[in-house]
Amino acid sequence: MKIKWYGQACFRITAENGTRIVMDPYHDMFGYKLPELEAGIVTTSHEHGDHNNVGAISGTFEHIKEAGKFLNAGIEIKGIETFHDKVLGAKRGKNIVYHFKIDGLNVCHCGDLGHLLDCRQMQEIGKVDILLLPVGGTFTLNAADAAKVMKQLSPKIVIPMHYRTKALGKAGIVFEKAEKFVKIAKLNVSMEKELDVSLQDVDKKAGIVILDYK
Template identity: 75%
Template sequence: MKIKWYGQACFKITAENGTGIIMDPYHDMLGYKLPPLTAEIVTTSHEHKDHNNAEAIGGEVKHIKETGEFFEAGIAIKGIETFHDKLSGAQKGKNTVYCFGIDGLKVCHLGDLGHLLTPQQMKEIGRVDILFLPVGGTYTLDAADAAEVMKQLKPKIVIPMHYRTKALGVPGMIFGKVESFVKIAKVEAKKEKVLEVDLKDIERKAGIVILDYK
């Protein structure tokens, strides 16, 4: 599969069979600008505008925004209820974690997760090979809590998201830097423009992978 980051929590995964999956596409409001994209599947973790612009994605798109189990375009998908804060959603509402079975690998996008996972949530998520993990704090997990969630799920590859970048300008100061997470996690970090990974080489590519949003 190929994985490309478009900023904030938006990624596109292209499976070996060409199926495109886009997670949490945003409205142009943060300094990032979403390019024209097409896909077969779009998931949105919650209804904040920096995560819910499914209408921007072209093609014959299946939009999934609920919890439950789904099977679309050869991809098994599971949506699991979590929360955007540490108070069971009382401050910022609910958040859906999505897990995907793609090319024999288990991929998990945590959306705007705002708390450590419960044993039940960890059981529902199960094995994780590739984890998309918010690390910037304020609206999501901060660096320390993100490192704890990483320990809870034990993924082979961690891709940080939802942190401060140059594209965000001054408003981005509310988010922490990805370097803070890397330092606390104490795991080797590599930088890639696009991550290409499959079942055969995932062990070799294990660690934190920081993707370029440009």
């Protein structure tokens, strides 16, 4: 599969069979500009403007925006209800964490997760090979809590998201940089334009992968 990041929590995963999954497409804001994307599956973790611009995606797709189990083009998808904050959603509402079974790999997109996982949530998420994890704080997990969630789920590869980049300009001051998470996590780090990974080589690419949003 190929994994491309477009900033904030927006990713496109292209499976070996050609199916494209777009996660949390955003309205143009925070300095990022969403390119033209086509998909067969679109997931949104919650209804904030930097995560729910489904109208920007072209193609005939299934839009998944809730907890439950789904199957599309041979891809198993499970949505697990979590929260956008540490007070059961009282400040920022609910959030859906999505677990995908793609090409034999288990991918977990955390959306705007704002708290550590409880035992039930960890069990529902299950095995994780690749973790797409918010690390920027303020609106999501901060670097320290993100490192704890990483340990809870024990992925082979971690891809940070929702952190400060140059695209954010002055608005980025509210987010922590990815470097803070990297320092706490203490894992090997690689930088990629796009991650091309398979079941056969996932162990060789273990660690933190910083993706370019451009």
